[in-house]
Amino acid sequence: MKELLKRFALLSSVFCLFVACNFEENDIRIVEDFNFDWRFNLGENPGASKLEFQDKDWRKLNLPHDWSIEGEFSEEHPTKPEGGALPAGTAWYRKTFTIPEGWVDKSVSIEFDGVYRNSEVWINGRYLGKRPNGYISFAYDLTDHLNYGEQENVIAVKVDNSEQPNSRWYTGSGIYRNVRLVASEKLHVSHWGTYVTTPEVTEEKALVNYEVTIQNNSRLIKKFKLETKVYDANDREVGKATTLEKLYPKKTLIKVSDIELSNPKLWSLGDPHMYRIVTRIYEDSELVDNYSTPFGIRYFNFDAEKGFSLNGVPTKILGVCLHHDNGALGALANKAAIERKLNILKDMGVNAIRTAHNPPSLELLELCDQMGIIVQDEAFDVWKKKKVKYDYSVDWDKWHKKDLEDLIKRDRNHPSVMMWSIGNEIREQFDKTGIAITKELVDIVKSLDATRPVTCALTENEPNKNFIYKSGALDLLGFNYKHEAYEDFPVRFKGEKIIASENMSALATRGEYSMPSDSIQRWPSAHNVPFDGNEDLTVSAFDQVSAYWGSTHEETWKAVKKLDFISGLFVWTGFDYLGEPIPYPYPARSSYFGIVDLAGFPKDVYYMYQSEWTNKPVLHVFPHWNWEEGKEVDIWAYYNNADEVELFLNGESLGSKSKQDDDLHLCWQVNFQPGTIKAVSRKNGKVVLEKEIHTAAEASKIELVPHKENVIRDRYDLVYVTVNILDSNGKFVPKADNLIHFEVEGGGKIVGVDNGYQANLSSFKAKEIKAFNGKCLVIIQSNGKHDDIKLRASTDDGAMEASIEIETVNN
Ligand code: GAL
Numbered sequence: 001m002k003e004l005l006k007r008f009a010l011l012s013s014v015f016c017l018f019v020a021c022n023f024e025e026n027d028i029r030i031v032e033d034f035n036f037d038w039r040f041n042l043g044e045n046p047g048a049s050k051l052e053f054q055d056k057d058w059r060k061l062n063l064p065h066d067w068s069i070e071g072e073f074s075e076e077h078p079t080k081p082e083g084g085a086l087p088a089g090t091a092w093y094r095k096t097f098t099i100p101e102g103w104v105d106k107s108v109s110i111e112f113d114g115v116y117r118n119s120e121v122w123i124n125g126r127y128l129g130k131r132p133n134g135y136i137s138f139a140y141d142l143t144d145h146l147n148y149g150e151q152e153n154v155i156a157v158k159v160d161n162s163e164q165p166n167s168r169w170y171t172g173s174g175i176y177r178n179v180r181l182v183a184s185e186k187l188h189v190s191h192w193g194t195y196v197t198t199p200e201v202t203e204e205k206a207l208v209n210y211e212v213t214i215q216n217n218s219r220l221i222k223k224f225k226l227e228t229k230v231y232d233a234n235d236r237e238v239g240k241a242t243t244l245e246k247l248y249p250k251k252t253l254i255k256v257s258d259i260e261l262s263n264p265k266l267w268s269l270g271d272p273h274m275y276r277i278v279t280r281i282y283e284d285s286e287l288v289d290n291y292s293t294p295f296g297i298r299y300f301n302f303d304a305e306k307g308f309s310l311n312g313v314p315t316k317i318l319g320v321c322l323h324h325d326n327g328a329l330g331a332l333a334n335k336a337a338i339e340r341k342l343n344i345l346k347d348m349g350v351n352a353i354r355t356a357h358n359p360p361s362l363e364l365l366e367l368c369d370q371m372g373i374i375v376q377d378e379a380f381d382v383w384k385k386k387k388v389k390y391d392y393s394v395d396w397d398k399w400h401k402k403d404l405e406d407l408i409k410r411d412r413n414h415p416s417v418m419m420w421s422i423g424n425e426i427r428e429q430f431d432k433t434g435i436a437i438t439k440e441l442v443d444i445v446k447s448l449d450a451t452r453p454v455t456c457a458l459t460e461n462e463p464n465k466n467f468i469y470k471s472g473a474l475d476l477l478g479f480n481y482k483h484e485a486y487e488d489f490p491v492r493f494k495g496e497k498i499i500a501s502e503n504m505s506a507l508a509t510r511g512e513y514s515m516p517s518d519s520i521q522r523w524p525s526a527h528n529v530p531f532d533g534n535e536d537l538t539v540s541a542f543d544q545v546s547a548y549w550g551s552t553h554e555e556t557w558k559a560v561k562k563l564d565f566i567s568g569l570f571v572w573t574g575f576d577y578l579g580e581p582i583p584y585p586y587p588a589r590s591s592y593f594g595i596v597d598l599a600g601f602p603k604d605v606y607y608m609y610q611s612e613w614t615n616k617p618v619l620h621v622f623p624h625w626n627w628e629e630g631k632e633v634d635i636w637a638y639y640n641n642a643d644e645v646e647l648f649l650n651g652e653s654l655g656s657k658s659k660q661d662d663d664l665h666l667c668w669q670v671n672f673q674p675g676t677i678k679a680v681s682r683k684n685g686k687v688v689l690e691k692e693i694h695t696a697a698e699a700s701k702i703e704l705v706p707h708k709e710n711v712i713r714d715r716y717d718l719v720y721v722t723v724n725i726l727d728s729n730g731k732f733v734p735k736a737d738n739l740i741h742f743e744v745e746g747g748g749k750i751v752g753v754d755n756g757y758q759a760n761l762s763s764f765k766a767k768e769i770k771a772f773n774g775k776c777l778v779i780i781q782s783n784g785k786h787d788d789i790k791l792r793a794s795t796d797d798g799a800m801e802a803s804i805e806i807e808t809v810n811n
Pocket of ligand 1: 168424425480502505547550572580
């Protein structure tokens, strides 16, 4: 028994490294990574819920898994280009496993972080339940249906994503987030059974209010010691409370305690200090459960005049909206993928994420906690009134209460979460049914967490016409788009706290440039008039094109920046995402809205934000310098920390310029001559930065740039390797489109390729991809082997070739 426990403690500690979770290394509670060795088959598979069903011919795979991303693009798929033009349908997953004899007295449950969609779960042929919502986390108690010892158990999961369309964006299909098996003693802390708040925070002390729910699943009355300890980030014990308790069989106990901490270290954007509160349950001095909850100590405020402040410091919320997909990986939740995405955004100056328009993965929240990023946690894109035929509106009546409750219970201990959003552009804002539903949803949220404001992303900004606003129940008004109206808001919405919940919807393709760059184009320019765009379905990356309901990046940022009462904004979107390929028809299949493209390569406007949202010196000059002789080319520069920028063509000065009034970029018109464009930014006459762009010759070299130095050998970790196509002098070739093949040996395998082109129809799962505007990407995942990863990239004709080695390391 001890051996078994040791084995599982080891497994759980391995698991702990990739999902920061509620247990410790020498836990009595066993949390097993349940992602490995599943069987999968598409289709209805009659009888697959039964224990004896034969699944030996089914495909073997590990979770998380998204079957849609493995498919081929087609306009015919019922998901439509809005949903990513990839297949959906129905499929089954089955996993066969044994449970140690020694667990016979334990409570055992299975936890799913997210299954898209309509999951139904059976254990050994017994039906456990259904969860229609594809973004919600849920658990089932398996205890009464398990076989112990050598006899096998089978978990069967049916996933039904066949009713289409059910989303306005790509959803993915399958068990696309993590799964865990949890075994605890019969007396234990319940699932999501803790709630930590910090009602009083000063420099000298913090009051930690802690609520824990204990469950007695045994048939005996339990007397036990309940010990609560708080640890700081260095694992130093900084607070403690102990009580003696008694709990009757099959009952739960909610215990609330206050613990005072002196000189608390606050969670802030620059220094997101995390604490941990641990409940230990002792029966006759034997430890029977321990449960750890990470939390942070911070206070914040939204003010109707001054906007947002964190720990007393006025702070503009500089956010982006993100959908849940991870580009070429599809919907799968992978910590390394999300971490890369957040790092790219944080480097740009982003300090907040809106989880558009659904509950996020746990990994996103854990990373935002650790990285100091504020989260607006959003529940719904629709209520009872639909946006597309089979969306969540069909499940609204039966499920909205449970889903919203579960979201709050799961996420309310994360210090990064500072706003709950009950919806996005909800239809009910336009009629009086919106009043009652808003009140009901706000009540649900407040009954579980009253420490954060409840907001909703509204489009109707006439107070009398907006019934969600008229409910009077929102703490914080979110408005999408229409920045022109902001100045009037203090009068229209007197005394209200306001945030710009979604903005811009500007459009761009990385590396594409249309001139003149100052002509602003809206899509569509008139109702039903197709976008007058480019034949290759690209959009200029000069910040000059937007959806008609939105604006360019500069237009809205200029408006928000000067209005203190706007607490902040969320740009639509941080990254391009799969689906919603406005403004083009198929073969466009992913969005153009991102500041960063689908592969993770920044578009030029990234540097406008960086120059405005960070203090690091920025000088970004574009476009490329490969044009037809004599063409008049617009050259833009984003810069900061300088008084002026001087531009040179082949050594000759084209003059210095500096931003006037509220300008956010500089522009020169230059007749193209091959050679070098050089920009120099200066402050008080001293050079701050210099940048050069060169006319490139023919493509002749491949440069491989991994996004990190080593990969953990855990079968989860990823390395993203960027391919840059260079000429023989090492200059970037801006229009290169060579087909690049990848071969990987050693400790990794290829799990995705991409080039960021929104109308590219080659598979994300191929081992080759064409460069697009000089770049492409290969994503490699650890395969668990101890060897280093060897990557070789080459062209068909063998003319170009490059190799790199990436070290693999232990956890
Ligand atoms: C908004 C909507 C987003 C997205 C965006 C595209 O109105 O909230 O989900 O569709 O438009 O511009």
